[in-house]
Each structure stands twice: as structure tokens, then as C-alpha cells.
Amino acid sequence: MKSIETPRILLLDFYDSFTHNLAALLRQSTGAIVDVISHDHYSAVTELEGDLASYHALVIGPGPGSPENVRDIGVAKELWTCLSETSQLPILGVCLGLQSLCIAFGGQLKRLVVVKHGIISQVTHVGRDIFAGVEKVAAVRYHSLHVDMSGNNDEIEELAWTADEGENGRVLMAARHRRKPYWAVQYHPESICTQGGGQSVVQNWWQLAQQWNKARGRGIRNSTSELRKFWSRPGSLLEQAVQRENNSDAMKDILASDNTKVHYSTIIAPQLAPTQICELLGSADQNNDFAFLDSAASPGRYSIIGVLSEESTQLLRFHALDGYVEESTLGKSPREFHRIAFGREGHLSGDIWEYLAKFMAKRQVAKDRGPTGSPFWGGVIGYINYETGVQTLDIPLSPGHARRADIQLVYVERSIVVDTWSGAIYIQTLRGQDDEWLDSTKIRLQLAADMAMTPSPTPPLNASALWGQILSSPSDLAEALSKASKPPGTVDVIRPQKDRYINNIQKCQQYLAEGHSYELCLTALTKIHLPLPSPTPWTLFTNLRSRNPAPYSAYLRLPDVTIVSSSPERFLSWNREGVCQLRPIKGTVKRTTTTTLEYAKSILHAQKEMAENLMIVDLIRHDLNQVAHEGSVKVRKLMQVEEYKSVYQLVSVIEGTVGKVADEINPSSAIPPTGFDVLARSLPPGSMTGAPKKRSVELLQSMEGEERGIYSGVMGYWSVCGAGDWSVIIRTAFRYDDENDITRPDAGNATVAKESEVWRIGAGGAITALSDPEGEWDEMEVKLESTLRAFIR
Numbered sequence: 001m002k003s004i005e006t007p008r009i010l011l012l013d014f015y016d017s018f019t020h021n022l023a024a025l026l027r028q029s030t031g032a033i034v035d036v037i038s039h040d041h042y043s044a045v046t047e048l049e050g051d052l053a054s055y056h057a058l059v060i061g062p063g064p065g066s067p068e069n070v071r072d073i074g075v076a077k078e079l080w081t082c083l084s085e086t087s088q089l090p091i092l093g094v095c096l097g098l099q100s101l102c103i104a105f106g107g108q109l110k111r112l113v114v115v116k117h118g119i120i121s122q123v124t125h126v127g128r129d130i131f132a133g134v135e136k137v138a139a140v141r142y143h144s145l146h147v148d149m150s151g152n153n154d155e156i157e158e159l160a161w162t163a164d165e166g167e168n169g170r171v172l173m174a175a176r177h178r179r180k181p182y183w184a185v186q187y188h189p190e191s192i193c194t195q196g197g198g199q200s201v202v203q204n205w206w207q208l209a210q211q212w213n214k215a216r217g218r219g220i221r222n223s224t225s226e227l228r229k230f231w232s233r234p235g236s237l238l239e240q241a242v243q244r245e246n247n248s249d250a251m252k253d254i255l256a257s258d259n260t261k262v263h264y265s266t267i268i269a270p271q272l273a274p275t276q277i278c279e280l281l282g283s284a285d286q287n288n289d290f291a292f293l294d295s296a297a298s299p300g301r302y303s304i305i306g307v308l309s310e311e312s313t314q315l316l317r318f319h320a321l322d323g324y325v326e327e328s329t330l331g332k333s334p335r336e337f338h339r340i341a342f343g344r345e346g347h348l349s350g351d352i353w354e355y356l357a358k359f360m361a362k363r364q365v366a367k368d369r370g371p372t373g374s375p376f377w378g379g380v381i382g383y384i385n386y387e388t389g390v391q392t393l394d395i396p397l398s399p400g401h402a403r404r405a406d407i408q409l410v411y412v413e414r415s416i417v418v419d420t421w422s423g424a425i426y427i428q429t430l431r432g433q434d435d436e437w438l439d440s441t442k443i444r445l446q447l448a449a450d451m452a453m454t455p456s457p458t459p460p461l462n463a464s465a466l467w468g469q470i471l472s473s474p475s476d477l478a479e480a481l482s483k484a485s486k487p488p489g490t491v492d493v494i495r496p497q498k499d500r501y502i503n504n505i506q507k508c509q510q511y512l513a514e515g516h517s518y519e520l521c522l523t524a525l526t527k528i529h530l531p532l533p534s535p536t537p538w539t540l541f542t543n544l545r546s547r548n549p550a551p552y553s554a555y556l557r558l559p560d561v562t563i564v565s566s567s568p569e570r571f572l573s574w575n576r577e578g579v580c581q582l583r584p585i586k587g588t589v590k591r592t593t594t595t596t597l598e599y600a601k602s603i604l605h606a607q608k609e610m611a612e613n614l615m616i617v618d619l620i621r622h623d624l625n626q627v628a629h630e631g632s633v634k635v636r637k638l639m640q641v642e643e644y645k646s647v648y649q650l651v652s653v654i655e656g657t658v659g660k661v662a663d664e665i666n667p668s669s670a671i672p673p674t675g676f677d678v679l680a681r682s683l684p685p686g687s688m689t690g691a692p693k694k695r696s697v698e699l700l701q702s703m704e705g706e707e708r709g710i711y712s713g714v715m716g717y718w719s720v721c722g723a724g725d726w727s728v729i730i731r732t733a734f735r736y737d738d739e740n741d742i743t744r745p746d747a748g749n750a751t752v753a754k755e756s757e758v759w760r761i762g763a764g765g766a767i768t769a770l771s772d773p774e775g776e777w778d779e780m781e782v783k784l785e786s787t788l789r790a791f792i793r
């Protein structure tokens with residue numbers, strides 16, 4: 001635990017430009033306490049000045065936009081010249097911070113000819129000052145702007161440069177003020193790929209900063225309790241709930257661990273496919289609600305089936321726009337919901353995240369009271385849509401936000417978990433008196449296993465009679481769609497308009513060039529009108545599962561929503577020990593019969609794709625660093641190529657731990673965060689937004705013009721055993737069941753009324769400065785096609 005005398009650094013954040021990575025680097029390099037606060041917490045330098053008296057140093061962080069624009073840079077614009085002599089303290093500027101420092105003392109702000117986002121450059125430096133003892137520096141850059149200090153400047157001294165030959169020429173990489181205690185770097189010392197210019201440079205700065213404080217005899221005021229409440233490193237959700245509740249009995253009740261245990265039995269039946277078990281439980285009947293989280297390809301392992309009951313399975317639905325939760329059971333008809341609203345007028349304090357944290361805390365089962373080989377013992381299964389994540393960034397939802405459930409979760413008491421590696425099947429229940437169900441289910445599964453002596457492939461498709469005019473391959477699909485008039489009963493695929501998509505790519509690149517973002521994950525929705533009577537959603541799912549097998553396949557049939565997923569991407573998992581893993585994918589190459597893994601590697605290990613991936617790795621580290629234990633965030637795999645049915649993907653794996661040990665940074669915190677805290681604070685998934693997240697989401701909203709909804713959200717489980725696993729909802733078709741489309745016959749047109757159900761598939765890709773618009777359109781289509789396979793006979 002840090003003592004009262006531990007030095008403190010204040011880090012001004014300019015909206016999530018990898019700020020928590022910088023905070024972690026500062027903590028590791030200096031041993032100081034680092035408080036992070038949003039720049040717009042202060043509206044005038046004089047306000048900030050009061051707080052600075054409690055800090056040993058200040059860091060002006062990176063950020064989107066321009067140091068000339070007050071909206072982007074806030075009080076830092078005036079800071080450099082307006083701090084009174086007595087308030088002066090050591091400052092380190094990073095990127096936007098460097099630009100701001102330099103233009104305050106005569107530098108000229110310019111645009112780079114070739115912007116540098118996630119690009120590694122060799123840096124030449126003076127070898128002294130903050131570079132004392134530092135040798136080679138290879139530094140990651142995220143910038144579109146730079147400063148030109150040409151001409152003799154008697155205030156700013158240049159300390160480092162890159163050559164950028166044939167592109168930008170010499171670009172300033174580090175500087176200091178000649179008389180004031182101000183230093184700055186243009187590159188990102190906290191990036192995972194910066195070598196030589198990270199920790200050592202920050203340590204040098206810290207030494208110089210402390211020397212300056214000492215020489216000045218600068219006294220540091222002690223207490224900052226008033227400030228603490230603004231820390232952006234929050235207490236855990238449960239901790240917040242306890243504090244808010246202010247009713248110790250109620251909270252004791254929540255936190256009291258009861259004697260719940262998991263009753264279970266196990267059979268070994270590798271020949272029984274998880275889909276067969278689903279069918280035994282009625283998945284093929286579309287009137288049944290169903291929850292199936294599947295592992296249909298490597299590196300997936302477990303397939304999880306929630307055995308739902310109309311009478312007793314609890315259902316939680318959250319509506320983001322109006323801020324309320326509906327609690328009910330699945331089968332209530334018409335559904336009788338118990339509605340609880342958050343906020344001032346509501347009955348509930350806190351928000352949906354605290355609500356869910358409390359919901360699960362009450363249902364927690366001790367680690368030794370269930371089958372250790374199964375990651376899921378029961379718990380919540382469902383989805384959280386994109387807009388719920390957007391709301392956590394303090395971005396308002398549009399008033400036209402669809403009034404559908406933004407989160408739907410079922411509380412699963414009975415479950416079947418298949419370990420697809422070992423063939424073990426766990427039949428589990430959280431109910432006290434449930435032996436009859438356990439026994440009968442075990443017998444049914446054993447019987448089915450005895451009958452299926454050989455591993456069964458996905459069941460044959462049986463829906464051909466229902467499909468209307470059905471198409472047999474993607475090229476058929478394309479051809480049929482190009483026909484101007486379609487016969488009634490045709491599957492109608494309404495794709496994104498190419499010119500609009502290309503235009504949006506160009507807009508993205510304009511924003512990137514102006515410095516508003518480093519990478520934007522642009523997407524578009526495709527709608528599929530499927531004539532009625534249509535194949536069942538389960539048929540679509542099994543189609544997709546066999547044609548585009550994925551580690552995060554899933555079939556979710558919940559009230560008003562049906563989801564058929566073949567996602568390859570884990571967003572976040574956490575195990576019972578609190579080890580969190582994020583697995584962002586960024587970088588895609590189409591797989592055909594002639595492509596090889598070697599070929600894919602040659603493309604995916606080129607600068608463009610690596611930069612794309614690196615930016616998301618840094619973003620994910622930033623998300624995780626906000627919650628995980630000090631120093632625990634590690635990149636386990638960096639940019640590995642994985643092979644899927646229709647694509648090769650560039651994948652990185654980032655891990656960090658939560659829970660267990662007391663929180664060093666927030667020692668007052670009595671209840672440590674869980675993996676769910678990481679989830680709640682990391683939405684929407686960085687791979688679906690781009691970086692920096694907030695500004696990127698705002699820009700994407702303005703361009704895409706339509707809500708993403710379930711696409712780009714997350715789907716998975718949080719188990720009573722303390723583990724969780726959530727995928728990114730991509731390569732997924734979903735249907736809002738209320739969205740049937742009825743085309744009435746035109747007057748004079750003899751055709752009959754045509755009714756179809758509407759499925760949606762979102763697809764997109766990361767746009768960077770290096771993107772080629774035609775190539776990005778093709779990539780979006782490849783991803784779309786992989787999911788359209790669900791609709792081909």
C-alpha cells in the first residue's frame with residue numbers, strides 16, 4: 001500500500017487516447033500515485049492551479065483533434081503560458097501535449113503529408129536530458145499533426161526527431177522548454193511496440209522533475225481527498241453499489257455467501273454433437289426460447305446450453321434510452337414485467353451495471369461447490385447491444401433509438417456443458433430439489449449417445465420445401481440480385497450501397513488526416529427479406545455452423561429477438577481466478593481454395609495490417625489497465641495469423657488480472673472488481689470502434705446513419721462460479737421478430753401480398769490512413785458473404 005508521502009502525478013486525459021496505458025507506465029516508472037482526470041473537469045487554468053499544489057508533476061496526455069482547438073485541448077491551451085510563477089511544476093506533454101507546448105512558444109502546427117497511425121519509427125535523439133543513457137529508440141506514433149520549430153527558438157529546445165524520408169522529412173519527436181520545467185514527446189512511450197523510448201525516458205523525466213521540485217523548494221500540499229472522487233480509476237461496481245445503497249443490512253444481504261451448490265452429473269460421449277443435444281431439447285421448434293453458446297471451431301472448447309423453462313426462467317431486459325430494467329419470467333403471456341427505472345425518478349439507484357453486479361453477487365456459488373472442469377455452472381446468458389456500450393461513453397443515444405431491449409439476459413439454472421475436447425458432458429442444476437431432472441436428462445443423453453455411435457455431422461437440411469426460390473451459392477445470389485425484377489418469394493438481400501460506403505471510407509480518411517481518429521471501424525447493415533413461410537432460425541443456424549464454423553457460434557432465441565452467430569472473435573473472458581483475456585481481431589484476408597497460410601501471413605504481416613492490429617492492442621490494453629491489477633496487463637500473443645473457413649485473421653491476445661489482492665491504486669476499495677467490471681468499462685468492443693474510442697464512435701455514428709443494434713455488441717455468459725466469456729457480435733444474422741415486412745400488391749398488379757421476415761447482418765472493417773477504398777469494400781463483402789451462407793440452401 002502506498003504511504004501518504006508517496007509522490008503524486010496528475011494526468012490530464014483528453015478522452016481515452018490510451019490514457020490508462022500511460023498512467024500504468026507512469027506508475028511503473030516512477031512509483032508515484034497517478035490520478036487521471038478529464039481535461040474538461042476544469043474550465044480555467046486558475047481552477048486547475050488550485051489542485052496542482054497537491055501534485056509533484058503534471059502530464060498532459062495525448063488526444064484526438066488539434067491543440068489549437070479549445071474543445072480538444074481545454075485548459076491545457078493556456079496552461080503553458082498562464083501558470084503563475086508560484087504554481088509552476090514539472091510537466092510532461094505526450095503527443096497532443098507536445099504539440100500544445102510547442103505552439104504555445106512559437107511553433108507552427110502543420111499536417112503531416114503522410115500521417116502516422118500505429119507506425120513504428122526510428123528516433124534520433126540528443127542522448128542527454130530525458131534521453132540520458134538511452135540508446136536506440138524505435139517509437140510508435142499516432143499523429144496527423146506535428147510542429148515545426150524551424151528558426152532559432154530561444155524557448156523550446158529540440159531533443160529528438162525522425163527522418164520520415166521521402167514523406168514528411170524531419171519531424172520533431174521530443175522537446176523541452178529552456179527555462180521552465182516542461183518536457184514533451186511526440187511519440188507514444190506507452191505503446192506496446194515502443195522500444196527504448198518508454199520507461200527509461202519517463203524515468204529520466206521523473207528524475208529531472210524531482211530535481212526541479214527540490215531545487216525550487218516546492219512544497220506539496222498533502223490532502224487531495226476532494227479530488228479523489230474524480231479519479232477515473234473507479235471503485236468496483238459492487239463497491240459503488242454498496243456506497244450508494246448506504247444501507248449496510250441490504251448490502252450484507254447481497255454479499256452474504258449462501259450455501260448454494262451445483263448439483264451435477266457427467267457422461268463421456270464424444271460422439272454426441274452439441275447440436276444434437278440442442279435438438280433433443282427442442283431447439284428446432286422456433287416457438288421455443290433457446291440459449292446455445294457453441295464452440296464450433298478452434299480455439300473454442302466448450303459448448304454451453306441453457307435449459308430454459310417457460311414457467312421459471314428469469315428474464316432481464318434493459319432499455320437504454322429510458323433507463324429501466326424489466327424483470328419477468330420467460331413464458332409470461334402477455335408478458336408481465338416488473339419494471340424498475342434507474343435515475344432520479346426511478347426506484348433504483350445506480351445503473352444497469354451496478355444492478356447486474358448486485359444480481360450476480362447475490363447468486364454467487366463458492367469455488368469448491370461445483371464441477372471444476374466446467375466453466376459455466378449456471379448464470380446469465382444473453383446479449384448486450386452496441387448502443388448500450390455507446391451510452392457508457394457518455395454519448396447520447398439518438399431520440400430515434402429503437403425501443404427494443406438493449407440488453408436481454410436469461411438467468412439459467414439448468415444447463416448442459418459439452419467439453420468438445422474431451423467429450424465430457426456436464427449436466428448441471430442450481431435448483432435444490434432437482435434430482436429427477438438431473439437423472440432423466442442423463443438417461444436421455446446417454447441413450448442418444450448410445451444411438452450415435454459415430455460422431456454425427458450437422459443434421460441434414462430439411463427446409464428446402466419452404467424456401468421459395470432458393471439460391472445455391474453466393475454467385476447465384478449475386479446474379480439473382482442483379483436482376484431488376486424478382487419473382488415473388490425470392491430471398492431479397494438489400495446490401496449497402498457501394499458508392500455510399502466508399503464515400504464514407506473517404507470521409508473516414510479525411511477525419512484521420514485531420515487528427516480526429518487513428519482508425520475507424522466502419523460498418524454497414526445488410527437486410528435479408530426472407531419470404532414466409534421461411535426456414536426456421538435453427539435451420540439457418542445449423543447451415544451457418546457447418547459452412548462457417550467458428551469458435552463463437554451461437555443460437556439465441558429470446559423474446560422478440562433471434563440471433564444466429566458465427567463469430568470468430570472473443571471480446572472478453574475471465575476465469576474463476578480473475579484472469580481476464582481479450583482477443584481482438586484486426587486484419588482480414590479472404591480464404592479461397594488457392595490461398596495458403598503463408599500467403600495470408602505475407603499480407604497480414606505487412607505494415608498496414610500490423611498497424612491496424614497494433615492500434616487495437618493498445619486500445620484494449622487501455623481498457624484493461626483501467627480495471628486490472630497494477631502491472632498485470634500483458635500482451636500474450638501479438639499479431640498471430642489464425643485460419644478460419646472463409647478468412648484468415650490477425651489476432652492478438654491480451655491478459656490482465658482482477659480481484660483477489662487488495663487494490664493498490666485504490667486502497668480504500670474493499671470489494672475488488674470482477675471480470676464484469678472490465679466488461680462494463682470496455683464497451684463497445686474496441687475492435688468495432690477504432691481508436692480513440694469515444695471520438696471514433698461519434699464520427700462513425702454521424703456517418704453510418706443507422707443504429708448497429710445487436711451487431712457490434714457482445715454475447716455470452718457470466719456464471720455463478722465467477723467466470724465469464726463474451727464474443728463480439730460479428731458474422732452474425734439477427735432478427736427483430738416484430739419486423740416482418742408485408743408488401744401489399746400494387747393497384748393493377750396481380751401478385752398476391754408478400755410477407756417476409758427481416759434478418760440483418762452487419763459487416764465492416766477498420767479504415768486507416770493506409771486503406772484502399774476498393775479493398776475495404778471487398779473486405780466488407782467477404783465478411784458479409786461468410787454470414788450470408790446461412791441463407792443458401
Ligand SMILES: C=C(O[C@@H]1C=C(C(=O)O)C=C[C@H]1O)C(=O)O
Pocket residue numbers: 521523569585586587588687688728730731762763764765766783
Ligand atoms: C467489422 C467486422 O469485423 C471486425 C473488423 C476486422 C478487420 O477490420 O479486419 C476484423 C474483425 C472484427 O473485429 C465484421 O466482421 O463485420
Ligand SMILES: NC(=O)CC[C@H](N)C(=O)O
Pocket residue numbers: 017061062063064065066094095096097142143144145146514515516
Ligand atoms: N496521439 C495524439 O495525441 C494525436 C494528436 C493529434 N490529434 C494528432 O493527430 O496529431
